[in-house]
Amino acid sequence: MSLRLRALFILTACLLGCDAKVRLASYYGDHMVLQKSPARAVLWGYGPEGAHVTVSLSGPIQLRTSPVTVTKGIWRVTLDPVEPGGPYMLMVSSESNTITLKDVLFGDIWVCGGQSNMQFQTSRVFNASSELALAPKYPHVRPFQAALNVSETELPDLVQVQIPWSVPTAGVMSEFSAVCWLFGRYLYDVLKYPIGLVESCWGGTPVEAWSSSRALQQCKLDRMIGGPRNDSILWNSMIHPLLNMTIYGAIWYQGEANTDYHPNQYNCSFPAMIDDWRMAFHQGSGGQTDPDFPFGFVQLSTCTKNSTSEKYPDIRWHQTADTGFVPNSRMKKTFMAVALDLPDESSPYGTIHPRDKQDVAYRLTLGARAVAYNQKHVPFLGPFPKEILRLPNSIIVHYDQAISVTSSKDIYEICCSKTACGLNSLWVPAPILSWVSASVRISTASCKGSSIAGLRYAWKDWPCDFKACPVYSANKVLPAPPFISN
Ligand SMILES: *[C@@H]1O[C@H](CO)[C@@H](O)[C@H](O)[C@H]1NC(C)=O
Numbered sequence: 001m002s003l004r005l006r007a008l009f010i011l012t013a014c015l016l017g018c019d020a021k022v023r024l025a026s027y028y029g030d031h032m033v034l035q036k037s038p039a040r041a042v043l044w045g046y047g048p049e050g051a052h053v054t055v056s057l058s059g060p061i062q063l064r065t066s067p068v069t070v071t072k073g074i075w076r077v078t079l080d081p082v083e084p085g086g087p088y089m090l091m092v093s094s095e096s097n098t099i100t101l102k103d104v105l106f107g108d109i110w111v112c113g114g115q116s117n118m119q120f121q122t123s124r125v126f127n128a129s130s131e132l133a134l135a136p137k138y139p140h141v142r143p144f145q146a147a148l149n150v151s152e153t154e155l156p157d158l159v160q161v162q163i164p165w166s167v168p169t170a171g172v173m174s175e176f177s178a179v180c181w182l183f184g185r186y187l188y189d190v191l192k193y194p195i196g197l198v199e200s201c202w203g204g205t206p207v208e209a210w211s212s213s214r215a216l217q218q219c220k221l222d223r224m225i226g227g228p229r230n231d232s233i234l235w236n237s238m239i240h241p242l243l244n245m246t247i248y249g250a251i252w253y254q255g256e257a258n259t260d261y262h263p264n265q266y267n268c269s270f271p272a273m274i275d276d277w278r279m280a281f282h283q284g285s286g287g288q289t290d291p292d293f294p295f296g297f298v299q300l301s302t303c304t305k306n307s308t309s310e311k312y313p314d315i316r317w318h319q320t321a322d323t324g325f326v327p328n329s330r331m332k333k334t335f336m337a338v339a340l341d342l343p344d345e346s347s348p349y350g351t352i353h354p355r356d357k358q359d360v361a362y363r364l365t366l367g368a369r370a371v372a373y374n375q376k377h378v379p380f381l382g383p384f385p386k387e388i389l390r391l392p393n394s395i396i397v398h399y400d401q402a403i404s405v406t407s408s409k410d411i412y413e414i415c416c417s418k419t420a421c422g423l424n425s426l427w428v429p430a431p432i433l434s435w436v437s438a439s440v441r442i443s444t445a446s447c448k449g450s451s452i453a454g455l456r457y458a459w460k461d462w463p464c465d466f467k468a469c470p471v472y473s474a475n476k477v478l479p480a481p482p483f484i485s486n
């Protein structure tokens, strides 16, 4: 064989195969959940240049895509919409090989992000063994977990998978995020169709690590390195790779790390990250993921008992873009689980990691039902003031709903000042005097006749004992979120 011929031979052989087989991206596999109708699931993977790839489904319905050509080593298809359910066999075939994935379901995909309280494993929650014993009863709530990896550049695919798509067992779920799994389970109880849970979170990480440089620029946060984690480093490796799958929504439990890192910008960086994820998932999925997909989050729980630091209250407030509640005009299609009444003084994992994740997930589910699934008449917002009235010796707080109150001398505080309250204002306790169905009367005696410029509620790291904050919804399910008013 002449040299030229030999070179041609090798080239042709490589085109058809070398080691070249069609493969799927890391987050597709047996037992996976794909996004159901009306959205269309996106599948992609790798293959030899020029190969033709066809994806077909067989199960409750049969479906076959037209062939797509591998270009620059990548192929991608968008399935027709598929109703919830399964199981399906999914075949990816090309000239070189065929891959068969079994036990594939269609349902809603939720991404679970954040730091250690999202990562907090189910084996560590209260009643862990009875929760884990329920795993086999929820075969259609399926976990997947991205491994903890970093990257200085945006990656097309995950570096590594920690838990591949699995049918839940006690063993698998013990390692999986408790908030993510409980949320999926409670949702399944209501929706009765498959739920796919994609855990991608990492303890100790600030919001900047999960934000693209686009999002950081929105808040004039120039790319920083050497913080707790480099900016964008987890966005690059643990979120960007996921953009190409179709998802339904995301839940998020993070903020503790930002009590010490750019805390004053969190009212910008958090909403900006949500906007950016929405835009990027929409684009990455070729328009299949909603451009305003629902985003739920947990308002910070507690960390240090008796602390007088305002770091936690500040971040809680910033989590709502400084309005106290969500959704609001800055944060549309969002929902929040208030958790400041769920402290855990004897948590073996540190007080920053309260073990009651059931109530956290349950409250998130209420928000998801109302905001993400438009279920009417699902109460999900705790009482919030709609009017604050100044009387000669007291203040009346009118809430937006009927309340259940226990008395307190110091859960409300007032700021005695003629001008607006600032950083160094003196806040003093304002005892509850009385209450009726939807309003509370608070004493202003501590200001001793001077002007009152502000009122705040539960503005403490650790404002109350377990489920014992002074103001709840009438049925005692939803705590009043903290507020500050000037
Ligand atoms: C990715 O994360 C896994 C699990 O944390 C770790 O074992 C592995 O070494 C990481 N890989 C890289 C390339 O950093």
Ligand SMILES: *[C@@H]1O[C@H](CO)[C@@H](O)[C@H](O)[C@H]1NC(C)=O
Binding pocket: 150, 225, 226, 230, 233
């Ligand atoms: C953060 O960035 C610096 C500078 O580029 C780099 O040396 C360091 O390895 C990065 N940290 C991580 C965790 O990748």
Ligand SMILES: *[C@@H]1O[C@H](CO)[C@@H](O)[C@H](O)[C@H]1NC(C)=O
Binding pocket: 263, 264, 265, 267, 268, 321, 322
């Ligand atoms: C965010 O909060 C800081 C104080 O912590 C405040 O100065 C700033 O005006 C707020 N920004 C926005 C966009 O609300």
Ligand SMILES: *[C@@H]1O[C@H](CO)[C@@H](O)[C@H](O)[C@H]1NC(C)=O
Binding pocket: 044, 045, 074, 075, 076, 156, 243, 244, 280, 283, 284, 285
């Ligand atoms: C995935 O989405 C990213 C971001 O939109 C895009 O750059 C990339 O080309 C997509 N990859 C595939 C395989 O579609």
Ligand SMILES: *[C@@H]1O[C@H](CO)[C@@H](O)[C@H](O)[C@H]1NC(C)=O
Binding pocket: 305, 306
């Ligand atoms: C908090 O304060 C109470 C009352 O002063 C005290 O009994 C308790 O030991 C303190 N707890 C901590 C963790 O500091």
Ligand SMILES: *[C@@H]1O[C@H](CO)[C@@H](O)[C@H](O)[C@H]1NC(C)=O
Binding pocket: 126, 127, 355, 356, 357, 358, 359
């Ligand atoms: C743990 O189980 C007990 C007994 O069933 C129950 O009263 C308690 O509420 C459970 N705790 C949580 C956090 O679910």
